[in-house]
Amino acid sequence: MASYDVIIIGSGPGGYVCAIRCAQLGLKVACVEGRDTLGGTCLNVGCIPSKALLHASHMLHEAEHNFAEMGLKGKSPSVDWKQMLAYKQSTVDTNTKGIEFLFKKNKIDWLKGWGSIPEAGKVKVGDDVHEAKNIIIATGSEPAPLKGVDVDEKVVVTSTGALELGKVPKKMVVIGAGVIGLELGSVYARLGSEVTVIEFLDAITPGMDGEVQKVFKRMLGKQGIKFIMGAAVQKTEATKTKAKVTYKLRKDDSEHVVDADTVLLATGRKPYTDGLGLDALGVEMSERGMIKTDEHWQTNVKGIYAIGDAIAGPMLAHKAEDEGMAAAETVAGKHGHVNYGVIPGVIYTHPEVANVGETEESLKEQGRAFKVGKFSFMGNARAKAVFAGDGFVKILADKETDRILGAHIIGPAAGDLIHEVCVAMEFGASAQDLAMTCHAHPTYSEAVREAALACGDGPIHM
Numbered sequence: 001m002a003s004y005d006v007i008i009i010g011s012g013p014g015g016y017v018c019a020i021r022c023a024q025l026g027l028k029v030a031c032v033e034g035r036d037t038l039g040g041t042c043l044n045v046g047c048i049p050s051k052a053l054l055h056a057s058h059m060l061h062e063a064e065h066n067f068a069e070m071g072l073k074g075k076s077p078s079v080d081w082k083q084m085l086a087y088k089q090s091t092v093d094t095n096t097k098g099i100e101f102l103f104k105k106n107k108i109d110w111l112k113g114w115g116s117i118p119e120a121g122k123v124k125v126g127d128d129v130h131e132a133k134n135i136i137i138a139t140g141s142e143p144a145p146l147k148g149v150d151v152d153e154k155v156v157v158t159s160t161g162a163l164e165l166g167k168v169p170k171k172m173v174v175i176g177a178g179v180i181g182l183e184l185g186s187v188y189a190r191l192g193s194e195v196t197v198i199e200f201l202d203a204i205t206p207g208m209d210g211e212v213q214k215v216f217k218r219m220l221g222k223q224g225i226k227f228i229m230g231a232a233v234q235k236t237e238a239t240k241t242k243a244k245v246t247y248k249l250r251k252d253d254s255e256h257v258v259d260a261d262t263v264l265l266a267t268g269r270k271p272y273t274d275g276l277g278l279d280a281l282g283v284e285m286s287e288r289g290m291i292k293t294d295e296h297w298q299t300n301v302k303g304i305y306a307i308g309d310a311i312a313g314p315m316l317a318h319k320a321e322d323e324g325m326a327a328a329e330t331v332a333g334k335h336g337h338v339n340y341g342v343i344p345g346v347i348y349t350h351p352e353v354a355n356v357g358e359t360e361e362s363l364k365e366q367g368r369a370f371k372v373g374k375f376s377f378m379g380n381a382r383a384k385a386v387f388a389g390d391g392f393v394k395i396l397a398d399k400e401t402d403r404i405l406g407a408h409i410i411g412p413a414a415g416d417l418i419h420e421v422c423v424a425m426e427f428g429a430s431a432q433d434l435a436m437t438c439h440a441h442p443t444y445s446e447a448v449r450e451a452a453l454a455c456g457d458g459p460i461h462m
C-alpha cells in the first residue's frame with residue numbers, strides 16, 4: 001500500500017493534466033488508468049484519431065476538387081484504408097506515449113487497473129488499496145445508448161467503432177447531427193460513402209448560433225451529406241454486414257426505413273462512473289447521472305473531487321483540462337479558477353466551425369441589447385487564394401459598452417481564430433479593442449478584425 005497526496009482516477013485530458021499540475025505544485029501523485037495506454041477517450045478513441053482521419057480525408061478532397069485548378073494535374077490518389085488506419089494509430093501512439101513520458105518526467109505513479117473508492121481517503125486498484133489525502137474522479141463519459149439501437153461496434157457503431165471500420169462503407173447512416181456525427185460523417189463522405197444523417201431536431205448542432213447552423217448545413221449538403229431532419233430513430237435491425245434504420249418523421253408520424261452498411265450512433269454521451277462505488281460512499285449525483293460538485297470541484301464527501309465529463313457542463317476535453325488544473329491548484333491550497341463563460345467549442349469539419357460565449361438567440365432570450373459585426377471570408381484575400389472564401393466571422397458585442405459577448409466563426413482555421421476572441425473576452429475587451437489591434441496581412445485573422453470593425457464604423461473590405 002502506498003500513500004499519496006492525490007490520487008486521480010482516469011488519465012484523459014482532465015485526469016492527466018490534473019496529475020501533471022499536482023506534481024508541479026509539489027504534491028505526491030498517482031493516476032489510475034485501466035486502459036493499456038494513457039490519455040483516455042480523447043487520445044485513444046476520440047479527438048486525436050478522428051483528427052487524423054479528418055486530415056487524411058481532407059487531403060483527398062483537396063486533391064479531387066482543387067488540385068487541377070491550381071495546376072496540379074494527374075490522377076487523384078486512391079484510398080488505402082489499411083494504411084490510413086495505421087497512420088491514425090501512429091498519431092494516437094505518439095500522443096499516448098507522450099503522456100507516459102510526461103508522467104515519468106513529473107514522477108507521477110501510473111496505477112494500472114480500474115480504480116474504486118472503498119472509503120474516503122482510499123483507492124482500490126486490483127487487490128491493492130492505496131491511501132490518498134485527496135481523490136479526484138476524472139473518469140469521463142461513454143456513448144449514451146438509444147432505445148431500439150443495439151451497438152455491436154461492427155455494423156452499428158459508436159464513435160469508437162467508427163474509427164476502425166473494416167472498410168469504407170458504401171452507405172452510412174448517422175443518427176444525430178451533433179459534433180461526432182458531423183465530424184465522422186464528413187470523414188466517410190469524403191472517402192466516398194453515401195452519408196445520410198438523421199436528426200431529431202429541425203436544426204443541426206443544437207445550441208449553436210442559428211445562422212451558423214443554416215450555413216453549415218448548406219455547406220455539408222454541398223459536400224454530399226444528406227440530411228433527414230425532424231426524425232426520431234426508432235430502431236435498427238442489423239445482420240453481420242448490413243442494417244436497416246427505422247425512423248419516424250415528427251411532422252406527420254410517418255414511419256420510414258433506410259438501409260446502411262454502417263450505422264453510427266451519435267446521439268450524445270453520458271458520464272462514466274460505473275464501478276467507482278459512489279453509491280455506497282453517498283456521493284450526490286444529478287438526475288442525469290453527473291457527479292454533483294461545489295465551486296471548488298469537491299463532492300459532498302470531503303476530500304473527493306470530480307472534474308470533466310463526469311460533472312456538469314460541456315463535454316469537452318479542454319473544459320476538463322481547465323478543471324483539472326484548477327482542481328489541482330485547489331487541493332494544493334491555491335485558488336483554482338475556470339471561466340465557464342469563455343470556453344470555446346470547435347467542430348473540425350471543413351470548413352471548421354467555432355464559437356465562444358453568447359449566441360444571438362441566448363442574448364435575445366436574456367433581453368440584452370447587442371450589436372452584430374459580421375464579415376464574410378469572401379472579403380479575405382488569403383481565404384480566397386486557397387478556395388476557402390465560404391463562411392464568415394460574427395462578433396456579438398454589448399450595444400452600450402461595446403464589450404465582446406460572443407463570437408461565431410465558420411471558415412478556414414476557425415478553431416484557431418476563435419482564440420483571439422477568447423483572449424479578448426478574458427480581458428473584458430471591447431470590439432473596438434480587437435478592431436484597433438494590427439493584424440498581419442494576408443491572414444485569415446483579418447476577417448476577425450473586420451468583424452470587430454463591423455461592430456463600429458464598418459469593415460474595410462466589404
Ligand code: NAI
Nearest residue numbers: 176177178179180181199200232233266267268269315346
Ligand atoms: P450531441 O449532443 O452533440 O448531438 C446529438 C444529436 O443527436 C443532437 O442533435 C440530438 O438532437 C440528436 N438526437 C438525439 N436523439 C435522436 C434520435 N432518436 N434520432 C435522431 N437524432 C437524435 O452528441 P454527440 O455528437 O454524440 O457528442 C457527444 C459529446 O461529445 C458532445 O458533448 C460533444 O460536445 C462532445 N464532442 C466534442 C467534439 C469536439 O469538440 N470537436 C468532438 C466529439 C465529441
